[in-house]
Amino acid sequence: MRFLSRTPVRTFILYPIITALWEFMINGRVLELYSFYAPLMVWGYLQYHLCGRYRSHQGGGGPGLETPPERLVATGPYAYTRNPMYLGHIIFLIGLTLTLKSWLAAMITAGVAIWFHRRVLGDEQELRGRLGQPYVDYMNSVKRWIPGLF
Numbered sequence: 321m322r323f324l325s326r327t328p329v330r331t332f333i334l335y336p337i338i339t340a341l342w343e344f345m346i347n348g349r350v351l352e353l354y355s356f357y358a359p360l361m362v363w364g365y366l367q368y369h370l371c372g373r374y375r376s377h378q379g380g381g382g383p384g385l386e387t388p389p390e391r392l393v394a395t396g397p398y399a400y401t402r403n404p405m406y407l408g409h410i411i412f413l414i415g416l417t418l419t420l421k422s423w424l425a426a427m428i429t430a431g432v433a434i435w436f437h438r439r440v441l442g443d444e445q446e447l448r449g450r451l452g453q454p455y456v457d458y459m460n461s462v463k464r465w466i467p468g469l470f
Contacts, residue, residue, distance in 0.1 A: 331409045331432065332365055336416055339425045353419055360415025368408030371397050375405070392451050394458050400467040402444075402458070406436045407465060440464060 323329055344351045374396050376382060379389030397404040410433050417425040447455050463470055 327409070328368065331412060332368075335413065335425070335428050335432075339416060339420055339422050339428065342424050343420050343422050352421065354421055355419065357415055357418035361412050361419060362415075364408045364410070364412025364415055366408070367397075367411060368405050371404040371408060374398075388446070388450060392454050392458060394462065399462065402462050402464050403436075403440055406440065410436065 324334060340351060375389060375393050375398065378395065379391045379393040381387045381389040401407060410429065413425065413429040413432055416422070417429050444459065448459075
């Protein structure tokens with residue numbers, strides 16, 4: 321059960337399986353795919369995976385805050401958004417929603433986005449305490465989610 325509690329497992333395995341099965345059942349055992357949107361799923365997964373590797377390489381620690389970074393990472397994708405890995409999850413789920421044209425996936429995406437935002441607020445508290453003023457300066461210069469917007 322611990323395996324299913326991991327956020328990447330839920331986002332990239334469990335939610336797509338649940339959504340596909342749901343859509344298959346309610347659409348008369350037919351699964352309609354709008355493949356034009358599938359690249360969003362690839363983009364989201366790659367953003368999550370590659371940003372995690374970058375962060376681990378540059379800052380130490382692991383991809384989640386269970387093994388937090390040892391140093392601030394403010395270069396590469398982290399120079400544009402403070403949460404590119406979480407944003408990758410959300411991009412993937414938006415792609416899932418559009419690829420399957422699924423209301424269930426849309427609700428999952430909205431719920432996950434809210435959950436991530438609340439998680440980020442806690443992460444920021446932890447990182448402020450762990451990394452100090454350099455992290456506060458980083459927060460003041462790099463947007464939380466979308467570069468140039470918010």
